[in-house]
Amino acid sequence: MTQESRPPLLGIVGGGQLARMTVQAAIGLGVRVRVLAARPDDSAVQVWPDVIVGSPDSFDALSGFAAGCDLLTFDHELVDPEHLAALEAAGRSLRPSAATQRFAQDKGYQRERFAALGLPVPAHRLIAGADDLRAFGDEHGWPVVAKARRGGYDGRGVWIVANPEEGQTLVQRGSAAGVHLLAERRLAIERELAVLVARRPTGEAVVYPVVETVQVDGICREVLAPAPVPRPLAAEAGRLALRVADVTDAAGMLAVEMFAVDGELSVNEIAVRPHNSGHFSIEGAVTSQFENHLRAVLDLPLGDTSLTAPAAVMVNVLGGPHGTDPRANLTAALTVPGVHVHLYGKEAWPGRKVGHVTALGDDPEDARGRARRAAALLMGGE
Amino acid sequence: MTQESRPPLLGIVGGGQLARMTVQAAIGLGVRVRVLAARPDDSAVQVWPDVIVGSPDSFDALSGFAAGCDLLTFDHELVDPEHLAALEAAGRSLRPSAATQRFAQDKGYQRERFAALGLPVPAHRLIAGADDLRAFGDEHGWPVVAKARRGGYDGRGVWIVANPEEGQTLVQRGSAAGVHLLAERRLAIERELAVLVARRPTGEAVVYPVVETVQVDGICREVLAPAPVPRPLAAEAGRLALRVADVTDAAGMLAVEMFAVDGELSVNEIAVRPHNSGHFSIEGAVTSQFENHLRAVLDLPLGDTSLTAPAAVMVNVLGGPHGTDPRANLTAALTVPGVHVHLYGKEAWPGRKVGHVTALGDDPEDARGRARRAAALLMGGE
Numbered sequence: 001m002t003q004e005s006r007p008p009l010l011g012i013v014g015g016g017q018l019a020r021m022t023v024q025a026a027i028g029l030g031v032r033v034r035v036l037a038a039r040p041d042d043s044a045v046q047v048w049p050d051v052i053v054g055s056p057d058s059f060d061a062l063s064g065f066a067a068g069c070d071l072l073t074f075d076h077e078l079v080d081p082e083h084l085a086a087l088e089a090a091g092r093s094l095r096p097s098a099a100t101q102r103f104a105q106d107k108g109y110q111r112e113r114f115a116a117l118g119l120p121v122p123a124h125r126l127i128a129g130a131d132d133l134r135a136f137g138d139e140h141g142w143p144v145v146a147k148a149r150r151g152g153y154d155g156r157g158v159w160i161v162a163n164p165e166e167g168q169t170l171v172q173r174g175s176a177a178g179v180h181l182l183a184e185r186r187l188a189i190e191r192e193l194a195v196l197v198a199r200r201p202t203g204e205a206v207v208y209p210v211v212e213t214v215q216v217d218g219i220c221r222e223v224l225a226p227a228p229v230p231r232p233l234a235a236e237a238g239r240l241a242l243r244v245a246d247v248t249d250a251a252g253m254l255a256v257e258m259f260a261v262d263g264e265l266s267v268n269e270i271a272v273r274p275h276n277s278g279h280f281s282i283e284g285a286v287t288s289q290f291e292n293h294l295r296a297v298l299d300l301p302l303g304d305t306s307l308t309a310p311a312a313v314m315v316n317v318l319g320g321p322h323g324t325d326p327r328a329n330l331t332a333a334l335t336v337p338g339v340h341v342h343l344y345g346k347e348a349w350p351g352r353k354v355g356h357v358t359a360l361g362d363d364p365e366d367a368r369g370r371a372r373r374a375a376a377l378l379m380g381g382e
Numbered sequence: 383m384t385q386e387s388r389p390p391l392l393g394i395v396g397g398g399q400l401a402r403m404t405v406q407a408a409i410g411l412g413v414r415v416r417v418l419a420a421r422p423d424d425s426a427v428q429v430w431p432d433v434i435v436g437s438p439d440s441f442d443a444l445s446g447f448a449a450g451c452d453l454l455t456f457d458h459e460l461v462d463p464e465h466l467a468a469l470e471a472a473g474r475s476l477r478p479s480a481a482t483q484r485f486a487q488d489k490g491y492q493r494e495r496f497a498a499l500g501l502p503v504p505a506h507r508l509i510a511g512a513d514d515l516r517a518f519g520d521e522h523g524w525p526v527v528a529k530a531r532r533g534g535y536d537g538r539g540v541w542i543v544a545n546p547e548e549g550q551t552l553v554q555r556g557s558a559a560g561v562h563l564l565a566e567r568r569l570a571i572e573r574e575l576a577v578l579v580a581r582r583p584t585g586e587a588v589v590y591p592v593v594e595t596v597q598v599d600g601i602c603r604e605v606l607a608p609a610p611v612p613r614p615l616a617a618e619a620g621r622l623a624l625r626v627a628d629v630t631d632a633a634g635m636l637a638v639e640m641f642a643v644d645g646e647l648s649v650n651e652i653a654v655r656p657h658n659s660g661h662f663s664i665e666g667a668v669t670s671q672f673e674n675h676l677r678a679v680l681d682l683p684l685g686d687t688s689l690t691a692p693a694a695v696m697v698n699v700l701g702g703p704h705g706t707d708p709r710a711n712l713t714a715a716l717t718v719p720g721v722h723v724h725l726y727g728k729e730a731w732p733g734r735k736v737g738h739v740t741a742l743g744d745d746p747e748d749a750r751g752r753a754r755r756a757a758a759l760l761m762g763g764e
Contacts, residue, residue, distance in 0.1 A: 007709050020409065027406045027429045030709050030725030030737070047409045049431040286720050286742075301716040308690060308742075327389050327412050334683040338668050343412030355412070360668075360690075 007032055010298060011065055013056045014075025015042030017344035017353070018274045018290075021282070022075075023048040025290035031298060036065040044075070046345045059083045066092045073252055073297045074273055077104040078151070095201065095251040095297040096272045103248045104272045108149040108182045117247050119240070120266040122259065123185040127174075133167040133183050140185040146170055149180040158218055160186070191260045192268070193227050194277035195241035198292035198302050199250040206292070208285060208305040210237040213257065213277050219351065222372075224364060225280045225312040233263065240265055253278065253293040276316070279356050281305075283340050284312025309360035313368040315375040317355035319348035324380035326355055333357070336374040343378075389414055392680060393447055395438045396457025397424030399726040399735070400656045400672075403664070404457075405430040407672035413680060418447040426457070428727045441465045448474045455634055455679045456655055459486040460533070477583065477633040477679040478654045485630045486654045490531040490564045499629050501622070502648040504641065505567040509556075515549040515565050522567040528552055531562040540600055542568070573642045574650070575609050576659035577623035580674035580684050581632040588674070590667060590687040592619040595639065595659050601733065604754075605696040606746060607662045607689060615645065622647055635660065635675040658698070661738050663687075665722050666694025691742035695750040697757040699737035701730035706762035708737055715739070718756040725760075 007030075012019045015037025023044055026033045034050040038057075045051050052068075054061030056079055063086070066072055071093035084098035094101075103110045108126045115121050125136045127146070137144045146167070148157035161167045161183075174181050192213045199205040212227035213220050227234065241256040244267060248254065255275030257268045278289035287295075287303025295302050317326055326333075326343055333341055343355040357374045361367035376382075389412075394401045397419025405426055408415045416432040420439075427433050434450075436443030438461055445468070448454055453475035466480035476483075485492045490508045497503050507518045509528070519526045528549070530539035539561075543549045556563050574595045581587040594609035595602050609616065623638040626649065630636065637657030639650045660671035669677075669685025677684050699708055708715075708725055715723055725737040739756045743749035758764075 007712075023429075024406055024409045027402065028722065028724045029712065030723075030727055031712075045431070047405075047431065049427070049429065049433070051431070295716065300713055303716070304720045306720075330389075330411065330413075331682055334677065334685070338686045338688075340410065341412075342410045345412055 008070035008298065009034055009068070010294070011036060011069030011072045012044070012075055013062065013065070013072055013079060015039070015044040015051070016075050017043045017346070019044035019075040020047055020344060021279075021342070022274065022290045022293060025288060025294055029291065029294060031294055033294075034065075034069055036061065043344045043346055059086065063087060063090070066090075071095055071297065073293070074101070077101055077272060081105060097249065097251065100248050100250055100272050104270050106149050107147055107269070108180065110270065111182060114244075114247070114267055119243060119247070120264065122187055122266050122268070125183045127171060127181040127183050130164075130168040130171040133161065133171055133181070134164040136183040137161070137164060137167060143186055145184040145186050147182045147184065148174070149182050156218075187259055187261050187266075189259045189261055191227070191229065193229070193237055193258045193260055193265070194223070194275070195237050195256050195258070196275065196278040196281070196289055196305075197241050197245040197250065197254045197256070198289070198296045198305070199245045199252070199254060200296050200299050200302065201251045202299065203246070204302060205242060205245050205250075206302045206305050207238045207242055208278065208281060208289070209307055210234045211277055211280065219316075219318070219353075220276050221316055221318075222368070223277050223280050223314040224368070225284050225307060225314075228364070229260065233260065233265070237265055240267070244270060248272065252297040253289050276353070276356075279342070280312040280314040280358050282342070283358050284308055284314075284360055310362050311364035311367045312358060312360045313364065313371045314356050314358045315368075315371040316353050317343070317357060317375050317378045319350050319352040319354050320379045320381075321350050322380060323348050323350065326378040329378045329380060332377040333374040336370050336377070339370055339374040341374065341378070390452035390680065391416055391450070392676070393418060393451030393454045394426070394457055395444065395447070395454055395461060397421070397426040397433070398457050399425045399728070401426035401457040402429055402726060403661075403724070404656065404672045404675060407670060407676055411673065411676060413676055415676075416447075416451055418443065425726045425728055441468065445469060445472070448472075453477055453679065455675070456483070459483055459654065463487060479631065479633065482630050482632055482654050486652055488531050489529055489651070490562065492652065493564060496626075496629070496649055501625060501629070502646065504569055504648050504650070507565045509553060509563040509565050512546075512550040512553040515543065515553055515563070516546040518565040519543070519546060519549060525568055527566040527568050529564045529566065530556070531564050538600075569641055569643050569648075571641045571643060573609070573611065575611070575619055575640045575642055575647070576605070576657070577619050577638050577640070578657065578660040578663070578671055578687075579623050579627040579632065579636045579638070580671070580678045580687070581627045581634070581636060582678050582681050582684065583633045584681065585628070586684060587624060587627050587632075588684045588687050589620045589624055590660065590663060590671070591689055592616045593659055593662065601698075601700070601735075602658050603698055603700075604750070605659050605662050606750070607666055607694040607696075610746070611642065615642065615647070619647055622649070626652060630654065634679040635671050658735070658738075661724070662694040662696040662740050664724070665740050666690055666696075666742055691749075692744050693746035693749045694740060694742045695746065695753045696738050696740045697750075697753040698735050699725070699739060699757050699760045701732050701734040701736050702761045702763075703732050704762060705730050705732065708760040711760045711762060714759040715756040718752050718759070721752055721756040723756065723760070
């Protein structure tokens, strides 16, 4: 095979569990992948041979890595936007682009743009000073939700502000720390939903069935596929996600997290990469989000997103208070019938996502029970 | 994590596509695996970081590799039996053991042992000289099938002997080349079936539904799961495979290939490792043969072997006459709906297995049509 005929080399920036599960999907397709990982023991580095160790925060590391690849995709949304812009200015292909990633990197930008485009978003205001927060709370009612515009995830960077005095303190602290805030109306959320979309650079897109995400303290604990919602709401969620994919010009996987309030949907967060809400798809959909991410960013035809069973339930494995290695509990967990265990090779700090378990079945509650039981056993429970 | 608490390191001897798909399954379980590969571009080496390059034919390479691992399993059955015995004498854990591997390494030994144990095997005779072959043919009728006792696969090492004169020539050539022969009655085979069993060192075993293997020129082309056979015959095939697992004291995956003649089963070949007839199980069974191989050799509880759909069809991707790289045809193949493509990263010599495609569905013929179409496209067809 000549050099000219070699398939493109895809670089993945970041070596976490999303990269780990993406390289796992790359094995079947036989596509060429290289990973840029910050540490030599990162999750993906443990299972992939073609790795460059270097910090995605360093422009030198990033641009050197990009120079050796034909195109880049991302395990997370934490790369400096100026670095992304500089890579594009240097002619590198980013999938998703810097412009698409901005929607996930800056919640304030996202809310403003989506609102301007007529997409449903919670009532919100960008906060320049304590007066903005006070005015927003007085208009929409206290408490209000304040969010860091950048960098928050898994419940970090979100505050419930009870009154103007708390608001003033938060704004002062934020200002001192360089954190820009966004205020949002606190909603009486019935359910949190998520919809995954895979989209090619050409605009061709496929959408997965809407799922329910069960959050505790802002951390996703369980995902139920399909979401137990009326069919019209499910269809509306799918349409909304496809609109988000189009307006953000997504390339690769996109996850759109939504709130359902009084039967109405609004967009909460988006991720422009494979997402925890899509891990069920490894076994629960004909084509997993990881394979479809590869197919989408490599501009290959997209795969069938249908569910493979009436119900699929994913339960996250979180580090417990004692930091027990879940691998030490594999024997116990594998006694649970029909569960699919995915461990990430990460140290089990308390509350950290270190794996997940998926179970499929005809009965959602039965699948949920099995997935929960295996996850609890992996976390050192009984 | 202390050194003492680390999970065991499993060594896989051989770096072919079976090792490749086994390490893919290891990612989810988080188990530790190292591969001994003859060449730095072997199929598994392309997708796994913990690799020792060295020849499994060299006792030095093999014993050095074994010394660094806690237990060994095998990608193929070609390791010198004396080397296996020496490893065991040195206290290494082999799964499967040297004694188990002998059943797959020596067809003559296998036939004789199985016959002595009352397992159904074709009428056969070990051939010491041309007179043995003549006597066997005269008793059972010409033509007879002659097989090399060791080393044959994918149709190699099998001859159809029309008459005593051809037999004499073959025996002389075999004798000159050091090939020991086995004669078998030529059967009017209705179907070729295969049953996969996963068995732990403790003897606990699970059996997969019986499949039909479609062979052309001695090479497996397609696998249909479940096999379209009456239920009593399917049940008998499962029982027979479990008996073979017990009498061979299998550890890990075992594939039992069978002939069905006049509604009666006989054992044709066995493989004491994951096998081509089980590739459908990656998507077509709740637990794939690769995950169950890992679970079995690591003495972990075994996974559910049920089918995930009414029908699963696997079609091998063979190198075509022009040596086309199947990766160059990925775009075409992925337009076929609902197919799962597995490429092995091997050079596409004519007739060489370089990948496979699996399709699932309610209708076996529909699934077969899709899998065939995608495989043909990968091979450069239209």
